[in-house]
Amino acid sequence: MKEIKGRGIIPGRARGKALVTSQxxxxxxxxxxxxxxxxxLAGVYYDRHHELYKKDLYNRILVFPQxxxxxxxxxxxxxxxxxxxxxxxxxxxxxxxxxxxGVILAEVWIEHKVPLIEIPDTDLxxxxxxDDIVEVDGDTGTARIxx
Amino acid sequence: MKLSPEEEDILQGxxxxxxxxxxxxxxxxxxxxxxxxLVEIESAHLAGSFGLFLYPTYYDVxxxxxxxxxxxKVPTTVNPRPIDEPKFLERLTLSKQGFLEESLAKxxxxxxxxxxxxxxxxxxxxxxxxAWAESSAVQFANSALGARTNRNSVAIDLCSAVTGRxxxxxxxxxxNRRGQVLVxxxxxxxxxxxxxxxxxxxxxxRVPVIxxxxxxxxxxxxxxxxxxxxxxxxxxxxxGITPEAPSLxxxxxxxxxxxxxITGDDLDSLRSFKNANPEMVVFGCPQxxxxxVKAIGECFRGKSVKLPTYxxxxxxxxxxxxxxxxxxxxxxxxxxxxxxxxxxxxxVKFIGRKTILSNSAKLYYYLHKSEYxxxxxxxxFSGVST
Numbered sequence: 162m163k164e165i166k167g168r169g170i171i172p173g174r175a176r177g178k179a180l181v182t183s184q185x186x187x188x189x190x191x192x193x194x195x196x197x198x199x200x201x202l203a204g205v206y207y208d209r210h211h212e213l214y215k216k217d218l219y220n221r222i223l224v225f226p227q228x229x230x231x232x233x234x235x236x237x238x239x240x241x242x243x244x245x246x247x248x249x250x251x252x253x254x255x256x257x258x259x260x261x262x263g264v265i266l267a268e269v270w271i272e273h274k275v276p277l278i279e280i281p282d283t284d285l286x287x288x289x290x291x292d293d294i295v296e297v298d299g300d301t302g303t304a305r306i307x308x
Numbered sequence: 309m310k311l312s313p314e315e316e317d318i319l320q321g322x323x324x325x326x327x328x329x330x331x332x333x334x335x336x337x338x339x340x341x342x343x344x345x346l347v348e349i350e351s352a353h354l355a356g357s358f359g360l361f362l363y364p365t366y367y368d369v370x371x372x373x374x375x376x377x378x379x380x381k382v383p384t385t386v387n388p389r390p391i392d393e394p395k396f397l398e399r400l401t402l403s404k405q406g407f408l409e410e411s412l413a414k415x416x417x418x419x420x421x422x423x424x425x426x427x428x429x430x431x432x433x434x435x436x437x438x439a440w441a442e443s444s445a446v447q448f449a450n451s452a453l454g455a456r457t458n459r460n461s462v463a464i465d466l467c468s469a470v471t472g473r474x475x476x477x478x479x480x481x482x483x484n485r486r487g488q489v490l491v492x493x494x495x496x497x498x499x500x501x502x503x504x505x506x507x508x509x510x511x512x513x514r515v516p517v518i519x520x521x522x523x524x525x526x527x528x529x530x531x532x533x534x535x536x537x538x539x540x541x542x543x544x545x546x547x548g549i550t551p552e553a554p555s556l557x558x559x560x561x562x563x564x565x566x567x568x569x570i571t572g573d574d575l576d577s578l579r580s581f582k583n584a585n586p587e588m589v590v591f592g593c594p595q596x597x598x599x600x601v602k603a604i605g606e607c608f609r610g611k612s613v614k615l616p617t618y619x620x621x622x623x624x625x626x627x628x629x630x631x632x633x634x635x636x637x638x639x640x641x642x643x644x645x646x647x648x649x650x651x652x653x654x655x656v657k658f659i660g661r662k663t664i665l666s667n668s669a670k671l672y673y674y675l676h677k678s679e680y681x682x683x684x685x686x687x688x689f690s691g692v693s694t
Contacts, residue, residue, distance in 0.1 A: 170340055185512055185540070190674050195658040198362065198401070209676065210538075229512060229540040230673070232355045232441040235461025240363050256340060257513060257540060258478065262461035265336045269329060270365055270463075 162305055165288060167252070167280030169302035171264045175250035175276050176296045176307075180221040182213050183286040187230035188260075192218075192237050204246035222295045223248040224285065227255040238263025243271055250276040250297040252304055254285055278302045309335055309475075310345045318471070326376035329369075330467035337464060338475025347437055347476045349382055350455075352469035353425050354417065355441035356462040357387040358652050359405030366463055367404060370411040373470055379416040381472030385425035386417050387442055388595060388623075390652035398656050415470065421647070422622045423594045424529065426453065429624075434551055437480055439468035443536035444529070444594045444670065450543040452528045454551035456480045459542045479542050485552060487517035487545060490564035495572035498523075499682050501669035502578040503570060504531035508539025510568050517559050520547040526600050533594050534669035578669065581679035581689075586665030589613075589690045591683075592620035593650045593668035601625060604683065605638050607692050613642040614691025616662070623647035641692070651675060665689050 191206035191213070204219035218241075228234050238260065241247045253260065256279040267273045276299030282288065289295060294307040311319065319335070321328045334346060356366055390402055413419065420429040423442050426449060432438050434454035440446050441460045449455040458478040460468065468474045478484055489511045493503065498521060507516050516535075523531070523546060535541035545553035553559040591604060601621055608617075619638070621629070626647045629635040638645060646653075651674045654661060664671070664678040665686055672680035687693040 187537070187673070190537075193655065194676060195655065207676070210673065227513065227540065229508070230443060230537050232443050232446065232459055232465070233462050236356065236363060236366055236463050239365055239463065243365055244362075255513070258337070258341070258458050259461050259540075261340050262337060262464045265333060265340070266365070266461070266463050269333045269336060270369060 162307060163288065165280055165282065165304045167278045167302045167304065169278050169299045170256045170261060171268060171274055171277040172299040173274040173276040174296070174298050175222065176294070177220060177222050177249040179224055179289050179291055179293045179295045180216060180218065181224040181286055181289055181291045183226065184212055185226045185229040186211070186213070188228055189231035189233040189237050192241055193233065200244055200246065203241055203244045218248045219246045221248050222250050222252065222297055224252045224289050227253055227257045228260045232259060234259035235262030235266055239266040239270070242267045242273055242275055247275060250299070252278050252280055252285070252289070252297060254281055255279065278304060280304065309338060309343060315346065324376040326373040326378050327470065329372070330471050333464065333467045334471060334473060334475055338477060341475065341477035343475035343477040345476050346473040347480065348472055349439045349468060349474050350436045351382050351430055351432055351438045352380065352384040352465060353430060353440040353442055353445050354384060354386045354465045354469065356466070357408070357421065358390040359402045359408040361401065361403045363404070367407065369463055369466060370408070373466070374411050374414045378470045380469040382469065383430060384417045384469045385420045385430040386412055387421070387423050388647065388649035389421050390649055391656060392646045392648040401656055420624065422624070423649070424597060424622050427597050427622055437474065439465060439474035441465035444533035446542055447532035447536045447544065448529055450479055451532055451545065451550050452525065459540065485543060486515065486561050487553070487559040488514040488565050489516045490567045491516050491518045492567065492569045493518065493521060494569060495575055497572070499575045500527040500531040501534045501667060502575045502680070504534030505538045505578055505669035505673070506570055506574055508535035508537065508541050511539060511541060513540040515543050515545070516541065517545045517547065517553060517556065520549070523549060526597055529594055530668065537670040537673040579681050579685060580672070581665050581681045581685060584663060584679045586615070586679055586689050587662035588616040588618070588664055589686050590618045590620065590650050590664050590666045590671065591686065593666065593671035595647070596621040596625070598625045598628065601629065602634065605634050607687050608641040608643055609637045611641050611692040615689055616644065617642065617690045618644045618646055618650070620646050620648060620650045
């Protein structure tokens with residue numbers, strides 16, 4: 162079991178399967194396409210410029226560098242969480258203002274916490290691989306890779 | 309975070325639940341970035357202008373603020389309407405548009421309905437602190453105007469507008485406005501949106517400084533909008549053009565952490581239409597200014613379009629155009645002049661929609677079934693130039 166220490170941004174614990182990308186995510190572009198109108202597809206990432214194209218973020222431990230693009234992003238994260246199709250938890254290299262806004266809006270306005278930790282490690286995307294079982298502790302800012 | 313006595317009162321709910329939650333949101337937001345306090349702002353700009361049925365929490369926020377009788381504390385503008393002429397299905401998808409616009413009116417928001425608010429309705433002075441959303445407006449306010457704002461999210465923008473405050477961090481601070489990456493451009497003809505797209509992709513969220521290039525205000529607008537789509541650029545400088553970068557020496561504190569070179573071939577690689585078959589042409593994302601309408605519109609005079617061609621313009625500009633000779637010539641040529649947001653319009657109009665060619669690298673990024681071309685490429689496909 163590997164343990165990586167970072168900074169906790171949103172508290173709470175989650176355990177699940179990792180979905181890892183070293184490319185920044187444009188969550189507005191990815192989660193605002195016509196197919197996202199259907200609740201079952203609300204968490205599917207439809208940004209054709211990205212390697213996660215057509216991957217479902219729902220119920221995953223999402224591991225990525227940071228968000229890019231539109232300032233809709235905070236609200237898109239918030240409403241995807243509200244529709245019950247958001248990621249279980251997120252691990253980022255840099256908690257940027259838009260991503261952070263999304264999880265804070267969820268915390269303050271719908272009292273739903275999606276644990277978020279920041280790990281600036283440049284090796285983050287080799288330490289955690291897609292489909293690894295990962296435990297995120299947003300209180301202490303640690304990620305444990307179970308296997 | 310150090311709070312003023314008034315802020316303490318608000319946080320205890322003495323001025324209502326709407327304001328309490330708005331302030332709480334800003335405090336949590338600021339805490340993550342180590343903000344020592346909240347600071348007063350001079351203006352706000354809101355990006356949440358689409359009444360899509362999918363944003364119930366955003367509407368809850370608005371409903372609570374309106375019920376509490378809140379008003380925006382500073383001049384506040386808002387992004388474009390999603391679609392000018394909605395059909396039945398689009399009306400259903402955008403069923404909250406009426407509620408949204410009524411709520412914004414009750415809060416005292418200026419109904420400019422444009423992402424290019426900085427063209428007339430909301431022009432911040434250099435050095436002033438503002439709290440804007442809309443990635444393309446944020447980059448323009450910071451870079452071209454020298455005002456100071458972070459990349460604020462939809463809903464956060466509203467919290468800042470009604471409290472008149474933003475957390476003191478990021479691009480508000482001098483030290484985060486310095487140059488980080490030097491960009492050299494080696495190309496004969498500079499396609500600004502393509503350049504922005506490539507820079508955004510390479511620098512992600514760092515502050516790029518472009519070696520001196522002759523560029524207009526509209527070039528800055530279109531280049532910066534692309535940087536904020538393919539990347540997370542909030543601020544860039546152009547040597548000798550933008551206000552904070554009179555020279556390279558004055559904008560870099562130390563050696564650049566990276567130097568990138570962009571060639572004419574790199575710019576050319578973005579012209580994705582070469583592998584596609586565009587069926588309609590769209591100009592204006594961000595919306596076209598009067599200068600752009602005049603310059604591009606000139607090419608349509610006395611001609612007629614071969615493919616459906618749209619101009620998405622600032623609503624005020626559309627009103628000013630009406631009745632002019634240019635307006636009549638454009639209509640005569642078959643140009644469809646709209647004041648909607650092209651991203652929203654053609655995301656919502658998806659059934660049987662044609663492949664779009666656009667000279668906006670931002671639109672190209674966001675829209676499925678869309679391709680990028682230079683302005684000249686677009687004019688050629690419109691059928692008005694060879």
